[in-house]
Amino acid sequence: MPRPLRVAIVGSGPAGIYAADALLKSDVAAEPGVSIDIFERMPAPFGLIRYGVAPDHPRIKGIITALHQVLDKPQIRLFGNVNYPTDISLDDLRTFYDGVIFATGATADRDLSVPGAELDGSYGAADFVAWYDGHPDFPRTWPLEAEKVAVLGVGNVALDIARVLAKTADELLPTEIPPNVYEGLKANKALEVHVFGRRGPAQAKFSPMELRELDHSPNIEVIVDPEDIDYDDGSIAVRRGNKQADMVAKTLENWAIRDVGDRPHKLFLHFFESPAEILGQDGRVVGLRTERTALDGTGNVKGTGEFKDWDVQAVYRAVGYLSDQLPKLPWDIDSGTVPDVGGRVVQESGEHLESTYVTGWIRRGPVGLIGHTKGDANETVSNLLDDYANGRLRTPGSPAPEAVDAFLAERNVRFTTWDGWYRLDAAEKAQGEPHGRERVKYVEREDMLRESGA
Structure with a gap:
C-alpha cells in the first residue's frame, strides 16, 4: 500500500x-x-x-x-x-x-528613505504592532511620551496604529491586551494623531469598515480638511471601478464637510502630503516636514515644491511590511x-x-x-x-x-503541539475570565511553553 x-x-x-x-x-x-x-x-x-x-x-x-x-x-x-x-x-x-x-x-518594516528616519522617536509600524499584540520577542514597554504623533501611510496598519494611539487604555481593556500593554497605554500622552498620505482619498488603501470604525470611539474626533478632497480623471476612474475605494472616498467626504466636535482626542487624516524629512534635535524627533503634492490626471501625484513643518514628537512609519x-x-x-x-x-x-x-x-x-x-x-x-x-x-x-x-x-x-495550543488557549481564557474578558494573552515565551506543556 x-x-x-x-x-x-x-x-x-x-x-x-x-x-x-x-x-x-x-x-x-x-x-x-x-x-x-x-x-x-x-x-x-x-x-x-x-x-x-x-x-x-x-x-x-x-x-x-x-x-x-x-x-x-x-x-x-x-x-x-x-x-x-x-x-x-x-x-x-x-x-x-x-x-x-x-x-x-x-x-519586518519596509524602509522609508527620508532623512531622519533613524531618529529616536521614529518607529516602525511592525515593532509597535508587535508590542501591543504581546509578541514575546519584543520589549515589554513602549515610550508613549509624545502629545502629537504622526503616522505615515494610508493602509489598514496605519489606521490600527492611529486608533490604538488615540483610544484610551480603558477602551482597549476589554480586549485580550496583556497587562503590560494596558499599563503602557494608560501612560500614553497622545492627544493629537496625524495620519499622512502622499496621494488622494481615492488612492487610500483603507478598508471601508476599518475606516468607519475610527469614528465609533467616544474619545476620538476624526478630522478631514475639505481641501484634501480632490479627484482627477484617474481618481474618478478608480472610484467607478472599485466599490471599496468609492466607499472610502464617500466616508472621507462626509467627514470633511461636518463640524468639528469636542471629543478629547483629535485624529487628523491628511492627504496630498508626502514625507520629506523627519526633523530632529539632539537625536530626537521634533517635527515632520512634508511636501504638498497635486494630482497629475492619472491618479498619481507630483510634488509642488511647497513644504510644511508639522509639530510632532513621534513618527510611526506604516509604509509596508517586508x-x-x-x-x-x-x-x-x-x-x-x-x-x-x-x-x-x-x-x-x-x-x-x-x-x-x-x-x-x-x-x-x-x-x-x-x-x-x-x-x-x-x-x-x-x-x-x-x-x-x-x-x-x-x-x-x-x-x-x-x-x-x-x-x-x-x-x-x-x-509545542496542537494539543499544547488547546492548553495555552484554555490558560489564556482562564486569565481573562475573572475580569469578564475573553482572554488575556501570555507574553513571555517561557510562560507560553510552560502552559503548552512543551
Whole structure:
C-alpha cells in the first residue's frame, strides 16, 4: 500500500493553513492520503492573526475559528517553537518530506528613505504592532511620551496604529491586551494623531469598515480638511471601478464637510502630503516636514515644491511590511520575496528548486487582505500536486512521521503541539475570565511553553 504524501509547511499563519486546507481537499487526500506537518517559530499558531491584528478587531480575529477547524484535522501536526533554519534546515526538511511549502509571511518594516528616519522617536509600524499584540520577542514597554504623533501611510496598519494611539487604555481593556500593554497605554500622552498620505482619498488603501470604525470611539474626533478632497480623471476612474475605494472616498467626504466636535482626542487624516524629512534635535524627533503634492490626471501625484513643518514628537512609519530572507532559497531583494512561478520556487538559472514552494506574502509581497491568500495557496498546492503526479518530487529518506519527533528530540528542541495550543488557549481564557474578558494573552515565551506543556 503506498504511503501518504508527506508535506511540510513552514509558517502557521493564514497562508500556511490555507495551503494545508487545499491539500486536505485534494483528490490525493483520499488516496493515497496526505500527512502534513506545520512548523511555526512561535509557541502558538495563527501568525499574523495573533500578532499582527489590532486587539480591538475581534471580527478579523474570528478568522481563527475557520483556521482552527483546519488544524483540528488528524492529518495535520503542529510543531511550534521550531525556528527555520536554526532548529530545522531545508536539507533536514527534505529528509522527511516529499514537498516543502514556505508560508513565512512578512513581519519586518519596509524602509522609508527620508532623512531622519533613524531618529529616536521614529518607529516602525511592525515593532509597535508587535508590542501591543504581546509578541514575546519584543520589549515589554513602549515610550508613549509624545502629545502629537504622526503616522505615515494610508493602509489598514496605519489606521490600527492611529486608533490604538488615540483610544484610551480603558477602551482597549476589554480586549485580550496583556497587562503590560494596558499599563503602557494608560501612560500614553497622545492627544493629537496625524495620519499622512502622499496621494488622494481615492488612492487610500483603507478598508471601508476599518475606516468607519475610527469614528465609533467616544474619545476620538476624526478630522478631514475639505481641501484634501480632490479627484482627477484617474481618481474618478478608480472610484467607478472599485466599490471599496468609492466607499472610502464617500466616508472621507462626509467627514470633511461636518463640524468639528469636542471629543478629547483629535485624529487628523491628511492627504496630498508626502514625507520629506523627519526633523530632529539632539537625536530626537521634533517635527515632520512634508511636501504638498497635486494630482497629475492619472491618479498619481507630483510634488509642488511647497513644504510644511508639522509639530510632532513621534513618527510611526506604516509604509509596508517586508519578509525576512530565507536561507537556502533564492531572493528578490527589490520585492523582498522568493522568486516563483505558480508557487514553485525558481532559481537564478530559471529552474524550479526541486520540491520547494512558496505561498502568501513571502511569495507575492505584503499586499491584499487575509482572504486573498486562499488563491495563492490553491495555486501553489495545485502545482505541488501536479509535480507529485508526474514524479517530479524528490523521495525523502525518512518519511515516517516519528522520524521528525526523534530529530527534534535529538536536537533538544522544545516544541509545542496542537494539543499544547488547546492548553495555552484554555490558560489564556482562564486569565481573562475573572475580569469578564475573553482572554488575556501570555507574553513571555517561557510562560507560553510552560502552559503548552512543551
